[in-house]
Amino acid sequence: MPTSKAPATTAPVEDARAGLRAELADLTAYVPSMPEGIEVKLDANEAPPVEPELREIVARAMAAVPLEVYPDPRAERLRAAISARTGAPPGDLLVGTGSDEVISLIVNAFAQPRRKNTQAVVLAPTPSFVMYRVTARAHGVKPVELPLDAAWDLDAKTMSRAIEMMSPNVVFIASPNNPTGNVVSRDRLEAVLEQAKGAFVVVDEAYVDYAPGSVRELRARHANLGVLRTLSKVGLAALRVGWLEADAGLVGEIDKGRQPFNVSATSQLGAAAALEEGYDALSRGVARVREARDALARELDALEGFEVTPSDANFLWVRTAAPAGDVYEHLVREGVLVRSFHARGGRLAHQLRVTIGRPEDNARLLDALSRAPR
Numbered sequence: 001m002p003t004s005k006a007p008a009t010t011a012p013v014e015d016a017r018a019g020l021r022a023e024l025a026d027l028t029a030y031v032p033s034m035p036e037g038i039e040v041k042l043d044a045n046e047a048p049p050v051e052p053e054l055r056e057i058v059a060r061a062m063a064a065v066p067l068e069v070y071p072d073p074r075a076e077r078l079r080a081a082i083s084a085r086t087g088a089p090p091g092d093l094l095v096g097t098g099s100d101e102v103i104s105l106i107v108n109a110f111a112q113p114r115r116k117n118t119q120a121v122v123l124a125p126t127p128s129f130v131m132y133r134v135t136a137r138a139h140g141v142k143p144v145e146l147p148l149d150a151a152w153d154l155d156a157k158t159m160s161r162a163i164e165m166m167s168p169n170v171v172f173i174a175s176p177n178n179p180t181g182n183v184v185s186r187d188r189l190e191a192v193l194e195q196a197k198g199a200f201v202v203v204d205e206a207y208v209d210y211a212p213g214s215v216r217e218l219r220a221r222h223a224n225l226g227v228l229r230t231l232s233k234v235g236l237a238a239l240r241v242g243w244l245e246a247d248a249g250l251v252g253e254i255d256k257g258r259q260p261f262n263v264s265a266t267s268q269l270g271a272a273a274a275l276e277e278g279y280d281a282l283s284r285g286v287a288r289v290r291e292a293r294d295a296l297a298r299e300l301d302a303l304e305g306f307e308v309t310p311s312d313a314n315f316l317w318v319r320t321a322a323p324a325g326d327v328y329e330h331l332v333r334e335g336v337l338v339r340s341f342h343a344r345g346g347r348l349a350h351q352l353r354v355t356i357g358r359p360e361d362n363a364r365l366l367d368a369l370s371r372a373p374r
């Protein structure tokens with residue numbers, strides 16, 4: 001390997017830096033926290049390992065991928081498979097490398113400042129998925145975050161005032177919400193859809209497989225509704241496959257900013273096979289996690305010092321009597337990693353997010369929590 005010599009001067013780099021988007025100065029690259037000695041990882045809302053049958057179906061599909069040709073730029077087979085499972089017409093679907101990429105494509109497309117705004121605006125509740133804010137910032141779009149109410153539901157009044165005042169381009173609402181695990185109330189969502197008629201309202205259903213149902217049927221009454229989905233939370237995070245279902249005309253516009261070969265052929269065909277042939281195995285995995293979630297919620301609620309918000313996702317939102325940071329550190333010492341939000345302060349100072357893992361992981365968490373600060 002040739003060794004690279006240090007440049008004679010850093011002036012050209014400094015000059016080039018002057019052209020960087022100013023917002024980048026406030027952002028930090030995503031580096032997951034991985035303290036030493038962790039044996040049980042319950043911090044990333046991943047699913048437990050999938051059944052061997054599903055693994056084999058995906059592996060077989062991937063092994064048949066011709067390596068010398070580009071992937072299908074239109075992801076026809078994958079969109080057909082998604083359509084068959086969800087009822088979404090293929091023309092209403094845009095597939096991305098995870099829903100993260102789709103969020104980015106949406107923000108990129110809806111970047112025209114509206115009315116008297118000098119910047120396009122992305123509105124989202126807080127606490128919620130951080131990528132709405134980060135993606136907006138990285139695209140030079142203004143993120144506006146609105147606190148959820150005391151029950152972690154949409155605050156109808158605040159949302160209504162903000163929509164009126166801010167003329168958002170896009171409203172992102174995660175339901176079930178990350179990190180709180182609950183679905184938003186249907187009437188409040190419909191009120192937002194009604195009021196934000198001039199905006200694209202995206203309901204992010206990354207965790208919908210663990211919930212009673214999707215809001216996608218609301219598209220019949222609200223043409224400005226988009227629904228975001230992913231395979232990441234049901235055991236296929238490695239494939240990086242997510243999608244948007246929305247009005248075909250809007251999807252067509254957003255699609256213009258997509259890289260032609262954005263989803264790899266192995267991911268397209270692996271995901272298509274999982275949906276076509278492996279769906280029963282996938283669904284069995286989801287059912288197991290739901291059961292484990294309800295059992296763990298009951299057990300945690302019974303532990304003194306912990307209170308669980310009812311969850312429709314594959315994780316629990318746990319209120320700790322002791323500062324969440326202390327409970328988090330205790331769990332790390334016991335080899336268990338969860339997500340703590342204590343650094344954000346306020347009402348998050350006593351909240352942890354705990355992913356549902358394999359039965360032995362959940363048992364290990366409970367055992368470690370029985371010795372945690374109260």
Ligand SMILES: Cc1ncc(COP(=O)(O)O)c(C=O)c1O
Nearest residue numbers: 098099100129178206230232242
């Ligand atoms: C609400 C929500 N949306 C989207 C994502 C991103 O999913 P993907 O893996 O499809 O990019 C996550 C992942 O944590 C999430 O919690």
